[in-house]
Amino acid sequence: MLALLGFAMIATFMILIMTRVLAAAVALVLIPIVFGLLAGHGADMAGMAIEGLSELAPIAVALAFAVLYFAIMIDAGLFDPLVRAAVRFSKGDPLRVTMATATVATLVALDGDGATVALVTIGAFLPLYQRLGMNPLIIAVLLSPAALSGFTPWGGPLARASAALNVKMSDVFIPLIPTLLAGIATVFVIAWWLGVSERKRLGVANLETDTTDQLFDRPPGIARPRLLWVNLALTLALIAAIIAQFMPLPIAFMIGFSLALVINYPKVSQQRDRIAAHAANALPIVILIFSAAIFTGILEGTGMVEAMAQGLVNVLPEQMGPYFAPIIALAGGPLTFIMSNDAYYFGIVPVLAETAGHYGVTPVEVARASLLGLTIHSLSPLIAAIYLVAGLLKVEVGDLQRFGLPFAVLIFFVLIATALLTGAVPIVATR
Numbered sequence: 001m002l003a004l005l006g007f008a009m010i011a012t013f014m015i016l017i018m019t020r021v022l023a024a025a026v027a028l029v030l031i032p033i034v035f036g037l038l039a040g041h042g043a044d045m046a047g048m049a050i051e052g053l054s055e056l057a058p059i060a061v062a063l064a065f066a067v068l069y070f071a072i073m074i075d076a077g078l079f080d081p082l083v084r085a086a087v088r089f090s091k092g093d094p095l096r097v098t099m100a101t102a103t104v105a106t107l108v109a110l111d112g113d114g115a116t117v118a119l120v121t122i123g124a125f126l127p128l129y130q131r132l133g134m135n136p137l138i139i140a141v142l143l144s145p146a147a148l149s150g151f152t153p154w155g156g157p158l159a160r161a162s163a164a165l166n167v168k169m170s171d172v173f174i175p176l177i178p179t180l181l182a183g184i185a186t187v188f189v190i191a192w193w194l195g196v197s198e199r200k201r202l203g204v205a206n207l208e209t210d211t212t213d214q215l216f217d218r219p220p221g222i223a224r225p226r227l228l229w230v231n232l233a234l235t236l237a238l239i240a241a242i243i244a245q246f247m248p249l250p251i252a253f254m255i256g257f258s259l260a261l262v263i264n265y266p267k268v269s270q271q272r273d274r275i276a277a278h279a280a281n282a283l284p285i286v287i288l289i290f291s292a293a294i295f296t297g298i299l300e301g302t303g304m305v306e307a308m309a310q311g312l313v314n315v316l317p318e319q320m321g322p323y324f325a326p327i328i329a330l331a332g333g334p335l336t337f338i339m340s341n342d343a344y345y346f347g348i349v350p351v352l353a354e355t356a357g358h359y360g361v362t363p364v365e366v367a368r369a370s371l372l373g374l375t376i377h378s379l380s381p382l383i384a385a386i387y388l389v390a391g392l393l394k395v396e397v398g399d400l401q402r403f404g405l406p407f408a409v410l411i412f413f414v415l416i417a418t419a420l421l422t423g424a425v426p427i428v429a430t431r
Contacts, residue, residue: 002039006304009035013295014343024342025284028291032298039302051175052297053290056163058250060289064282065253066154069238069260070110071278076264077223078231079107079120090125092205094134095195101125102191106184109145110152117146118385120390127274133202136393138194143389144187144411147378150181150371153242153249158283160345161367163292165353170245172367175424177243182418184373186411218372224264234258234259292346305354321359322429325369328352329416329425332373333409337380345370360429369425372415375408 013031016022022030030326036045047257054242073079122139150157153169162169215343224231238256247255299305320327336344353366364372379386381400390397419425 003307048301052293094198098195336377
């Protein structure tokens with residue numbers, strides 16, 4: 001009965017957020033309370049919720065300050081010279097255009113915000129594609145680094161997986177760095193192949209085109225070009241500290257954000273304006289993480305996760321158990337295509353992790369495996385990003401999906417292969 005309630009709770013949660021009856025943050029709070037009551041619990045659920053909140057608070061802090069940090073870096077102009085150089089480099093050669101597109105998308109994707117990647121990259125390159133007669137759907141494919149940014153600690157998917165399984169983001173992220181690099185390398189191979197194809201079809205126009213004047217939408221006087229090298233050094237030092245685990249992730253981003261704000265905007269009024277300008281981007285993430293704490297706390301505290309996992313263990317053939325990590329990786333693509341990130345990471349992944357634990361697969365390994373379907377998820381009709389991209393490119397969503405899916409699947413398999421070869425996801429679990 002407990003297992004059935006757990007599955008019903010997850011199904012109800014997924015249906016309500018997929019049909020947009022409830023916002024994810026609201027569903028994460030209300031649905032577990034209702035099913036906790038049905039399971040016979042009452043006031044004791046408050047303790048479960050508090051336990052979940054205490055566990056996920058560091059993740060919420062890290063994400064809030066990470067979003068604000070990269071927003072400040074974009075305001076200050078850290079990425080401006082690289083974006084402008086890439087656009088000027090491309091000129092009228094389709095191959096150079098596609099390589100520059102992939103470069104800019106990769107650079108802007110460092111902030112973990114897919115909307116920013118789409119707006120900057122499409123805004124910079126769509127005029128070139130149109131003047132050269134290139135297929136604009138190529139841009140959508142080369143936005144894949146935006147999906148791959150979900151591998152980073154400040155990207156939403158990794159944060160969700162970490163929060164759902166209560167594992168350190170650095171423990172998930174660092175072993176996946178080779179996998180992330182392999183995915184980005186694959187994007188550049190795709191960019192080269194598509195560029196060569198377009199060059200054969202269209203030739204080289206040698207256009208003198210400069211579309212760099214209004215790449216970034218920000219108020220006048222916000223950019224800090226004279227502080228470029230200071231901001232670059234600060235960002236590299238911050239990333240190095242995170243990779244080396246020199247300090248906890250929340251503290252690293254809190255310090256980095258504070259230094260970035262003081263260095264670039266020393267006046268208190270400027271600091272207040274920059275925080276206010278980007279608070280709307282950070283607040284929904286924090287609310288989502290804290291709401292998830294209620295969901296995961298009650299799901300675990302009532303014993304539903306354990307009961308559901310035991311049910312799955314009974315269904316899965318014993319001989320397949322040691323290969324559960326690759327199974328999760330392969331299932332991640334189609335699962336994330338048919339459901340939202342919230343439904344997958346907060347509803348499905350904890351159950352998979354509990355089941356995997358019976359075969360010797362650790363929660364952190366499950367978290368890594370669950371991230372490998374991000375490029376396929378980026379084409380899901382359940383996310384807003386695909387409609388943003390289609391609208392900016394002035395193409396139909398169905399056309400975008402048909403053109404982009406083969407490339408998304410290719411990157412998906414490259415990610416899985418790299419994760420298995422590097423040991424980030426074990427091929428066979430050892431008890």
